[in-house]
Amino acid sequence: MKVGVIGAGVMGTGVSQRFAQAGHEICLIDIVSENLTTAVKNIERNLMIDNMLGKAKWDIKEILSHITVSTDYQRLKECMVIVENVSEIVALKETVYKRMEDIVCKECIILANTSCIPITRLGALVHEPDRVIGAHFMNPVPKQNFAEVIRGFYTSEETIEKTKLFLESAGINCTVVNDSPGFVSNRISHLMMNEAANLVMENVATPEQIDMIFTNGFHHETGPLHTADLIGIDTVVNSLDVLYESYQDSRFRCSPLLRKMMYAGLLGRKSGEGFFKY
Numbered sequence: 001m002k003v004g005v006i007g008a009g010v011m012g013t014g015v016s017q018r019f020a021q022a023g024h025e026i027c028l029i030d031i032v033s034e035n036l037t038t039a040v041k042n043i044e045r046n047l048m049i050d051n052m053l054g055k056a057k058w059d060i061k062e063i064l065s066h067i068t069v070s071t072d073y074q075r076l077k078e079c080m081v082i083v084e085n086v087s088e089i090v091a092l093k094e095t096v097y098k099r100m101e102d103i104v105c106k107e108c109i110i111l112a113n114t115s116c117i118p119i120t121r122l123g124a125l126v127h128e129p130d131r132v133i134g135a136h137f138m139n140p141v142p143k144q145n146f147a148e149v150i151r152g153f154y155t156s157e158e159t160i161e162k163t164k165l166f167l168e169s170a171g172i173n174c175t176v177v178n179d180s181p182g183f184v185s186n187r188i189s190h191l192m193m194n195e196a197a198n199l200v201m202e203n204v205a206t207p208e209q210i211d212m213i214f215t216n217g218f219h220h221e222t223g224p225l226h227t228a229d230l231i232g233i234d235t236v237v238n239s240l241d242v243l244y245e246s247y248q249d250s251r252f253r254c255s256p257l258l259r260k261m262m263y264a265g266l267l268g269r270k271s272g273e274g275f276f277k278y
Helices: 010-021 033-052 060-065 090-101 119-123 157-168 185-201 207-217 224-231 233-247 256-264
Strands: 002-006 025-029 067-070 081-084 109-112 132-137 146-151 173-178
Touching: 002 010, 010 025, 010 033, 010 060, 010 132, 033 060, 033 067, 060 067, 081 090, 090 109, 090 119, 109 157, 119 132, 132 157, 146 157, 157 173, 185 207, 185 224, 185 233, 185 256, 207 224, 224 233, 233 256
Parallel strands: 002 025, 002 081, 025 067, 081 109, 109 132, 146 173
Antiparallel strands: 132 146
């Protein structure tokens, strides 16, 4: 199947790798050509690391042959699935949806890989909202075998079934929940990350101590601050802003420390430093 992936950031790169490994033909789109070059290099590096560590025996040349990159949205014409991964900024997503609306075929389903923006809101940007569905992939996508699927107000049962089959083709299980800003995972997890940042700001505990309590005490695989670094501090801030705007609930008011880190360029793994150094 030909799959269009919009956005060559961390998530778009991971989605491209995961479904290329499963044999799908990937067309990765980004408006910045340098992002596309970096994405392909990162995919090749990830596959090489897996082979070196004995975690897999990937045919790297074969997998990379399934991935084409372009800055031209017209390349999405023949895709039967689109996975949209642009930043958690509503105005930016609106531009992307309007741009691809008249290009993709009518049989194509659109998977919105968003952290917090309601799927119904994104579906309203296209003429046929029944084919828009949320697919919140877990990071890193090549390693995680689960996705939170979100049914928008108009999402059809046919779209849901096609999405399940698409995910299964790459070994990804899912559960389908109803639409609500932040859905289930991020409505809960972002509260944890936000409050953990406040604890650091108030000098109650260090980032190492906070994450240790969650990994050692609650047996989480990673603590909330390592998770924030993995997601990207800017993405966490944007998601919290969406949640606060949606619910008008002070619980979701972004920690001043998170916003300060974003302004300082301390974005986590992708910048080399966030709550921790990489």
